[in-house]
Amino acid sequence: MMRFGTGFGVGAILITHMHADHFIGVIGLVRTLGLQGREETLHLCGPPGSSGVLDRAVHLGMDRIRFPVEIREVEPGERIPRPGYEVEVFPVKHGTSAVGYAIREPQRLGRFDVERVRALGVPEGPLFGRIHRGEAVEVAGRTIHPEEVVGPPRPGRSVVYTGDTRPAESVVEAARGADLLIHDCTFAGSDARRARETFHSTAGEAAGVARKAGALRLALTHLSARYSDLPEVLEREARKRFPDSIVARDGLTLDLPFLDEGGTEP
Numbered sequence: 001m002m003r004f005g006t007g008f009g010v011g012a013i014l015i016t017h018m019h020a021d022h023f024i025g026v027i028g029l030v031r032t033l034g035l036q037g038r039e040e041t042l043h044l045c046g047p048p049g050s051s052g053v054l055d056r057a058v059h060l061g062m063d064r065i066r067f068p069v070e071i072r073e074v075e076p077g078e079r080i081p082r083p084g085y086e087v088e089v090f091p092v093k094h095g096t097s098a099v100g101y102a103i104r105e106p107q108r109l110g111r112f113d114v115e116r117v118r119a120l121g122v123p124e125g126p127l128f129g130r131i132h133r134g135e136a137v138e139v140a141g142r143t144i145h146p147e148e149v150v151g152p153p154r155p156g157r158s159v160v161y162t163g164d165t166r167p168a169e170s171v172v173e174a175a176r177g178a179d180l181l182i183h184d185c186t187f188a189g190s191d192a193r194r195a196r197e198t199f200h201s202t203a204g205e206a207a208g209v210a211r212k213a214g215a216l217r218l219a220l221t222h223l224s225a226r227y228s229d230l231p232e233v234l235e236r237e238a239r240k241r242f243p244d245s246i247v248a249r250d251g252l253t254l255d256l257p258f259l260d261e262g263g264t265e266p
């Protein structure tokens, strides 16, 4: 976050479950943000039952934090409004209180056919916006209906993050048509039993979820240390079931273009 310059701007942190590898970094982050003179509220969301541990973690060894930290437990099914997007909380299967998060943009207005609007004699200006937003307007004695020049509403983008989980129907539901699914991939297929026992997923299982959900891309994450030198093994395994799979690494950034604006259909 600091490398990308987004550390100071972070507004909310979504925590999937209370295993140490998923929240311990918050302790250092809160200190760093305090030292940097942060003043804005930091929102911390965690699964049911998490607020006590989160509160202790945030205040560990600190007399006082100089900026407000708001800790809040979220419930599966809840939708959290955020500026420009919404976070949907969904249940996952990790043998403990755990949730995943789907980040969704709102639906966008349909495509506006500028050429056609001009050809119909509409003068450039505020009328363009009114028609685009669905209003019928009168121009030179003729009514122009929005459906003549505006396409159907276009879906916003969505990114779905599972945290640690077994493959689950609730994840398939949450990831329907997602632009990006970020899924637990702790093991290879050869360790399928271990994956079951520890409530994690194999590469093939993650790929199966992405495929069933009709997601557009899959990023595999949370690899067991035993694969740290051979991520391509997991990538290959996943691609057999879901070709648009990649293994995520620290600092990776992905562009998610709107499909109707130069993106390619899968």
Ligand SMILES: [Zn+2]
Binding pocket: 017, 019, 094, 164
């Ligand atoms: Zn875990």
Ligand SMILES: [Zn+2]
Binding pocket: 019, 021, 022, 164, 222
């Ligand atoms: Zn974990």
